[in-house]
Amino acid sequence: MIRLTVAQAVVRFLANQWTERDGVERRLIAGCFGIFGHGNVAGIGEALLQAELGGPVLRYYQARNEQAMVHAAAGYTRMTNRLATLACTTSIGPGATNMVTGAALATINRLPVLLLPGDIFATRVADPVLQQLEDQRSCDVSVNDCLKPVSRYWDRVNRPEQLPSALLAAMRVLADPVETGAVTLALPQDVQAQAHDWPDELFARRVWHVPRPVPEPAALHRAAEALRAAERPLIVAGGGVIYAEATAALRGFTEATGIPVAETQAGKGALRYDHPTSVGAIGVTGTTAANALAAQADVVLGVGTRYSDFTTASRSVFARPDVRFVNLNVASFDAAKHGAVGLLADARAGLDALREAMAGYRVGAAYSERARELAAEWDRTVEHAYRRGHGPLPAQSEIIGVVNEVSGPRDVVVCAAGSMPGDLHKLWRTRDPKGYHVEYGYSCMGYEIAGGLGVKLAAPDREVFVMVGDGSYLMMAQELVTAVAEGVKLTVVLVDNQGFASIGALSESLGSQRFGTAYRYRDAASGRLDGGPLPVDLAANAASLGADVLRAGTVAEFRAALVKARDAGHTTVVHVRTDPLAGAPDSGAWWDVPVAEASTLDTTRAARAEYEYAKRAQRTYL
Ligand SMILES: Cc1ncc(C[n+]2csc(CCOP(=O)(O)OP(=O)(O)O)c2C)c(N)n1
Numbered sequence: 216m217i218r219l220t221v222a223q224a225v226v227r228f229l230a231n232q233w234t235e236r237d238g239v240e241r242r243l244i245a246g247c248f249g250i251f252g253h254g255n256v257a258g259i260g261e262a263l264l265q266a267e268l269g270g271p272v273l274r275y276y277q278a279r280n281e282q283a284m285v286h287a288a289a290g291y292t293r294m295t296n297r298l299a300t301l302a303c304t305t306s307i308g309p310g311a312t313n314m315v316t317g318a319a320l321a322t323i324n325r326l327p328v329l330l331l332p333g334d335i336f337a338t339r340v341a342d343p344v345l346q347q348l349e350d351q352r353s354c355d356v357s358v359n360d361c362l363k364p365v366s367r368y369w370d371r372v373n374r375p376e377q378l379p380s381a382l383l384a385a386m387r388v389l390a391d392p393v394e395t396g397a398v399t400l401a402l403p404q405d406v407q408a409q410a411h412d413w414p415d416e417l418f419a420r421r422v423w424h425v426p427r428p429v430p431e432p433a434a435l436h437r438a439a440e441a442l443r444a445a446e447r448p449l450i451v452a453g454g455g456v457i458y459a460e461a462t463a464a465l466r467g468f469t470e471a472t473g474i475p476v477a478e479t480q481a482g483k484g485a486l487r488y489d490h491p492t493s494v495g496a497i498g499v500t501g502t503t504a505a506n507a508l509a510a511q512a513d514v515v516l517g518v519g520t521r522y523s524d525f526t527t528a529s530r531s532v533f534a535r536p537d538v539r540f541v542n543l544n545v546a547s548f549d550a551a552k553h554g555a556v557g558l559l560a561d562a563r564a565g566l567d568a569l570r571e572a573m574a575g576y577r578v579g580a581a582y583s584e585r586a587r588e589l590a591a592e593w594d595r596t597v598e599h600a601y602r603r604g605h606g607p608l609p610a611q612s613e614i615i616g617v618v619n620e621v622s623g624p625r626d627v628v629v630c631a632a633g634s635m636p637g638d639l640h641k642l643w644r645t646r647d648p649k650g651y652h653v654e655y656g657y658s659c660m661g662y663e664i665a666g667g668l669g670v671k672l673a674a675p676d677r678e679v680f681v682m683v684g685d686g687s688y689l690m691m692a693q694e695l696v697t698a699v700a701e702g703v704k705l706t707v708v709l710v711d712n713q714g715f716a717s718i719g720a721l722s723e724s725l726g727s728q729r730f731g732t733a734y735r736y737r738d739a740a741s742g743r744l745d746g747g748p749l750p751v752d753l754a755a756n757a758a759s760l761g762a763d764v765l766r767a768g769t770v771a772e773f774r775a776a777l778v779k780a781r782d783a784g785h786t787t788v789v790h791v792r793t794d795p796l797a798g799a800p801d802s803g804a805w806w807d808v809p810v811a812e813a814s815t816l817d818t819t820r821a822a823r824a825e826y827e828y829a830k831r832a833q834r835t836y837l
């Protein structure tokens with residue numbers, strides 16, 4: 216028996232959890248981000264202090280915003296292929312609810328993060344405590360209940376005796392590729408500080424074996440049969456390919472069968488951009504090559520994908536009436552989508568088995584040739600977008616081109632929201648499975664710098680290039696301070712186009728005239744936000760947070776500044792202005808965003824007519 220507080224027991228337990236896959240062991244919980252308040256300062260806070268002073272090793276990282284620290288944990292775990300993550304401790308109330316957005320992001324992207332919000336007194340003797348939600352119907356409700364729908368496991372530890380089973384359940388979910396997502400253990404502030412006698416076994420080194428389930432023979436047979444019948448098959452590689460470290464298996468499979476490979480946002484990098492069977496990004500933000508093949512595909516092999524609307528172009532990109540799906544996925548939920556022939560297995564184990572089961576199959580030479588030609592044509596489009604020579608302000612695609620050329624093959628580009636994720640999906644030339652990190656499950660403005668911090672903490676040997684729009688930067692730039700404090704070097708490319716270029720373009724395409732999407736003064740005469748540009752200086756803002764800052768006006772200046780930033784030892788922000796109206800090449804695909812059915816505006820009525828026409832291409836895929 217060992218006498219510890221609940222918080223001390225949590226920290227000691229977390230320090231002894233490990234994952235194992237393919238014989239490699241690593242710490243499951245590599246550290247703990249936290250912001251302290253009355254709900255955790257004397258609980259988890261005291262326990263982390265003891266850890267720092269020679270107790271169990273669990274490094275504390277200080278963040279500036281609770282949402283951001285969950286983003287950092289998400290970036291960290293994605294970079295480790297979900298084999299390690301970070302914990303996040305908060306006070307009660309606003310500190311806890313600030314994590315809701317981060318939790319949703321993690322759960323939607325299937326990324327394990329451990330949240331430890333403080334909670335109101337279990338004894339209720341001091342009710343209502345500062346920041347307590349009083350619910351007239353039940354004293355059992357606290358703001359932490361908001362974390363329930365966005366957590367894959369949620370528990371409130373009201374007594375010390377409940378802790379061991381809650382901790383074990385939390386670790387099981389974090390380490391399970393099927394169930395994983397945000398895990399919340401709400402810890403009432405009094406319970407955190409309460410002492411208890413714990414069995415020694417609770418703190419023994421515990422290894423969570425991350426499985427690689429193999430396909431059932433009958434399911435493998437069904438999948439191989441369906442694929443063998445295909446004349447124009449297409450692979451859709453999702454994030455699961457990368458998380459399962461199945462990229463070599465995918466290469467082997469595509470080289471053996473000749474089936475072209477298209478990639479989702481999370482799956483980008485599954486194959487090098489210049490591999491002979493790579494056709495690049497698919498869907499709304501896809502290449503014309505992948506989308507042309509998708510339109511004609513008779514069998515689609517989805518590997519580790521959840522088929523978001525961006526991937527399927529809102530269920531319009533796979534256009535053949537007789538198209539069938541074969542879904543290789545570790546989760547039955549995803550394997551069953553679109554009436555597929557399901558192949559329930561780990562991506563690597565499944566691809567290796569499929570390759571064997573399909574021995575002798577190869578797509579026709581004409582089909583391979585067409586895929587290669589389409590890919591080459593898109594590559595010329597990318598080349599042109601990289602060197603457009605747009606003026607007076609550069610186009611965003613030129614900035615992306617420079618970042619691609621200045622970054623090394625193993626370096627990581629990080630992005631999340633705005634117009635850049637789509638442009639990067641189309642245009643980025645990926646050379647390493649971990650080189651492309653765009654969060655597009657939640658596409659959360661503000662993820663970029665915080666997520667980039669997590670990426671760099673997980674992979675200190677790689678340069679991390681964070682690409683962030685001015686809108687996202689304004690929403691959440693404060694973790695620059697954390698990067699500076701930790702001596703974690705980020706290269707941040709701040710693309711300033713004075714507003715929401717992405718939503719501006721979307722608004723215009725839907726007939727809403729870019730309303731409310733530019734950063735402008737309210738004009739006294741018109742009464743609208745269409746006055747002159749604002750005097751906001753984001754470069755000065757970044758400098759005020761402790762980053763080194765370089766300003767670039769032209770593409771050549773930007774290249775020189777970026778090289779300098781890359782070679783610097785300190786977090787550096789390169790500020791560049793771009794033309795919000797210079798869009799990237801078109802993917803040819805559609806995205807379902809409903810347009811007002813009744814309006815006095817001609818632009819909206821015209822957009823509605825177009826919308827109704829496009830809607831006819833939408834399919835059910837059943
Ligand atoms: C937290 C959050 N709020 C709102 C949105 C909707 N949204 C998507 S992109 C965008 C604008 C992003 O602006 P910026 O970062 O400047 O990128 P740009 O569109 O200019 O490329 C908005 C408001 C979002 N994705 N996330």
Ligand SMILES: [Mg+2]
Nearest residue numbers: 684685686714
């Ligand atoms: Mg912008």
